[in-house]
Amino acid sequence: MKQWKNSKEDLIFSLDIGTRTIIGIVGKYTEEEFNILAYSIKEHSKRNMYDGQIHDIDGVTEAVKEIKDELEGKLGTSLKKVSIAAAGRSLKTCKVRVDKEIGSNSEIRRNMVEVLELEAVQKAQEIINNDEEQNRLKYYNIGYTVISYYLDDNIMNKLEGHKGDKIGVKLLATFLPQMVIEGLYSVISKSGLEISNITLEPIAAINVAIKEELRLLNLALVDIGAGTSDIAITKDGKIMAYAMTSQAGDEITEALCKKYLLDFNDGENLKVKLNSQEVHEFADVVDIQHKLTTKEIVESIYETIESISSEIAEKIIEFNGKAPSAVFLIGGSSQMPGLKDCIAEKLGLPKERVSIRDTSFIENLEGMDPSINGPDIVTPIGIAVEGATQRYENFIQIRFNDEEVRIFNTEKAKVSDILVLTGYNPRYLIPKLGEHFIYFINGERKTIIGEEGNPAKIYVNNKTGNLNTILQDGDIVEIVKAAQGEKRTPYxxxxxxxxxxxxxxxxxxxxxxxxxxxxxxxxxxxxxxxxxxxxxxxxxxxxxxxxxxxxxxxxxxxxxxxxxxxxxxxxxxxxxxxxxxNRTIELVINGEEKVIEHNKDEFIFVDLFDYIDFDLSKPRGNLILKINNEVAEYMAPLKNGDKIEISWSK
Structure with missing residues (x-):
């Protein structure tokens, strides 16, 4: 187990504010052990909460005050600060793909990929918000995992440095309703307490149910409660995905009620006893007595157990891509006989790879009341331990463009997370080209592309940052929007x-x-x-x-x-x-005047044969050549007016 950090205060107070009950635990450290000093469990007097979400703040506040007063009475001291957790069932996940056209001549840069991922997360957030037809809750992202990248619809491991017409990303994003966090903050404030630490229930449960060295493995933790079964999947030392199914313990209770004609409370009591008794005697609503073994009852409603198991297995495979190495079950309904083995069968895992975690698996824990050491108490213990370790604040306060924003801290909360939470338009980060200049040449439309604008400037605490800059509690983030380029006006x-x-x-x-x-x-x-x-x-x-x-x-x-x-x-x-x-020369050839056009700088005697009809290939005697009655040579130059004689002698 991890080394506990020394706390400024000896007492650690934690609250698990659940849909049906609220559990308060107070403990302290003794060397390396967490020692539970007192606990209190209160059921809501009415339906103050639905599926982990606070609806009646005043009603929940009264229950918290009762627990606080009871624990202060047991300990003889006042409690000022408390650790809490948001319900895992409040989380929403969404798998989404986004594609974006880019210029084929542009090399893909890292900031282009970051903006693409940001658009995908915001699209997932829109889908989540649109699905919330009744409450219209505002959800914000607490993390995402990239499943694959695409370049011109081909799957890629990395996009940077490539060129193409279209890039895309498929990712799994996880969201939490802001109302859940704000509601918890309001209840704690009205109860006269301050929040020392806030986490998520699946995180708190994993931190005590699964040893840190085991989280490098691909594991699934399933919290099977009354209304939902909440799933957290670990890999490479971190929680990579959350999921939820709508079937859980209440479906088993309802199946028992229908099978044996019981009201809901009697059905719930029978369900709880199935894990601890072999024979059950009970009367139905028409006062017929029943005496049945646990095996007989489980077999009679096995169809419901199988349905719950199938849905859990399908969700795990959907979000993990395959069956994990092992599955750990917590929550009260995880103890239902036959459920553990059925989940193993649906996942194709050996039975021993699916196990129930109770407080006996939590190391260095003292003072645990044996009567409440089942799997339903794991999450409350986890919240206390999480508050005691105070490794980091799970929610931090950031000032973004002059507004206060509370964001979930995954130890690596980034500027991009703030943009998703606030719905900041990612297109403000990429500079736009200036308007195109249109003109026409001989009726044909021509375009001069506008100039490239200046990119957005991101500042964290007045220093230049980027989308991946890690944020700390109290940081100030400012973004200057990207500027549009100028429109060119040519000469x-x-x-x-x-x-x-x-x-x-x-x-x-x-x-x-x-x-x-x-x-x-x-x-x-x-x-x-x-x-x-x-x-x-x-x-x-x-x-x-x-x-x-x-x-x-x-x-x-x-x-x-x-x-x-x-x-x-x-x-x-x-x-x-x-x-x-063209040039001309005027000659008298064999007594006939002739004008010859030529392109020669000097016209000589032998050139004549290209312009007159005189066959040199068939001799008929001696050839006589004369210029102005003088014997001529073949290469003799000619001039205007020369008298030429060409003939055969007999």
């Missing part, structure tokens, strides 16, 4: 090229011929307005360029950046266009 040149210069035969030309905004011709580089319609006339191809420069000279080839081009070749800025012009 014309940021949207279209106002100049697109190309070179043609060493002369520059601007392919942009005309720019109009909303029908008006533009000069310079004006700043645009939202919705402006820009019309631009550009020279796009070689054919359009030739038309644009109105080329009059004949040409044979056009090159773009040294490559042969045609009329459909598209042009871009900085292109180099070369137009090769």
């Amino acid at each position: 014309l040149s940021e949207c279209i090229p106002v100049e697109k210069i190309v070179s043609c035969n060493n002369q520059n030309y601007n392919l942009v011929r005309d720019i109009r905004i909303n029908g008006n011709k533009v000069e310079g580089n004006p700043q645009l307005r939202e919705g402006d319609r820009i019309d631009i006339v550009e020279v796009k191809s070689v054919g359009e360029f030739l038309e644009f420069i109105d080329l009059k000279i004949p040409f044979t080839n056009i090159l773009v950046n040294g490559q042969k081009a045609n009329y459909n070749t598209l042009l871009k800025e900085s292109d180099n266009i070369t137009i090769i012009e």
Whole structure:
């Protein structure tokens, strides 16, 4: 058992405020032992509470005062501070999945995952609140466990560093009604007491029913009471989930009443005796006498026992994902014969893996009255021990954005827990892009994305923090909302090229011929307005360029950046266009005047054969070549007016 910390006061006073009874215990430490000095048990005089929740504060206050007075009388001293617990049956759990679209080009960062988890917890809280049709209680989160992450609907162990279109998370969140805590605080205050420690009943029970070294195992603790069966599941040294079933001891009592025609009180008395007597004699409502063994009675209502067991087993598997290593039962109704073995069967566990815990399993405990040492007293003892150890305050006070907030302390209460409790919109944490700027080019809609804004700033006690900053009692948390980015208002040149210069035969030309905004011709580089319609006339191809420069000279080839081009070749800025012009030469060939177009810098005699019909491949004598009556060479240059003679001699 853990080492007890020394308390400033010798006496430890604890209260288990239950639906039917209130149990008060006063004890103190002697070295390493917790010694019970006095106890008091009072039943409510009327239905002051329902399912662990206080409805009549004054009625519960009177019962607490009676216990306080009785214990003070037994001890001869006054009691000032008390440890209490919120009922486990008040807890709600919700499994939820949330998916969120993200930009495919954005790398997933840790803060994006944190906001995703926060949205999932808040969605779970909305579901819990919407299910509370009658009371509309305000629930707040006391913890959650991530089941799995998703990237584009594929299960992932971790999201950070990846890229995708959609991220998601599935988690199990646990909630407690704020009204339960506030009601307990109100009762204690009206009773003239101060709360020294407040915990949850499942936590208090586990701390004494299951040794600390065993909590590393996957275990389930089931508190089977009258109205509900409360379940807590441990793993890796912590409580990972809570659950509750609506079937418990009252179903057994009702089954006995129907089977043997008993009123509720007689049925309850018979149920209690089934665990301690072998033979039972009783009369029903028509005064018929019965004498039955425990085995006969259990067999007659075994269908109800099986139904309770099945629901408990199903809840454990639902929240644990499988059967745990072992199950521990506490609560008065856990002693029902046949119930323990039936739960083991439904979970597929050996019978010895499901056991009932009473006070005999609590180490270093003295002064326990043997008459009240059953499994129903485990939780009250746990509350006393929890108050005595004072390891930490289970509920701490935080000032958040100038408001006081009370939050459950799991030893690692974080800023994100405050945001869930207060319903803070997680979208305030992520900066929004500025508004998009819309304009049109030649009728086509264009968008300029707004600038990215500044992220939210989180301060804890005036120092920079984050969603995972651990909180202590009395901390001050402030959040400055993320700022939206600016809307960009571009200049014309940021949207279209106002100049697109190309070179043609060493002369520059601007392919942009005309720019109009909303029908008006533009000069310079004006700043645009939202919705402006820009019309631009550009020279796009070689054919359009030739038309644009109105080329009059004949040409044979056009090159773009040294490559042969045609009329459909598209042009871009900085292109180099070369137009090769056509040349002419006027000659008299064999007495006939002829004009020849060519693209040569120098036209020589042999070039003639490309333009005249004279077959050199079939000789018909000696070839005669003359220029101006002089014998000519093949490579002789020609000029305008030359007289050419080409013939065969016979």
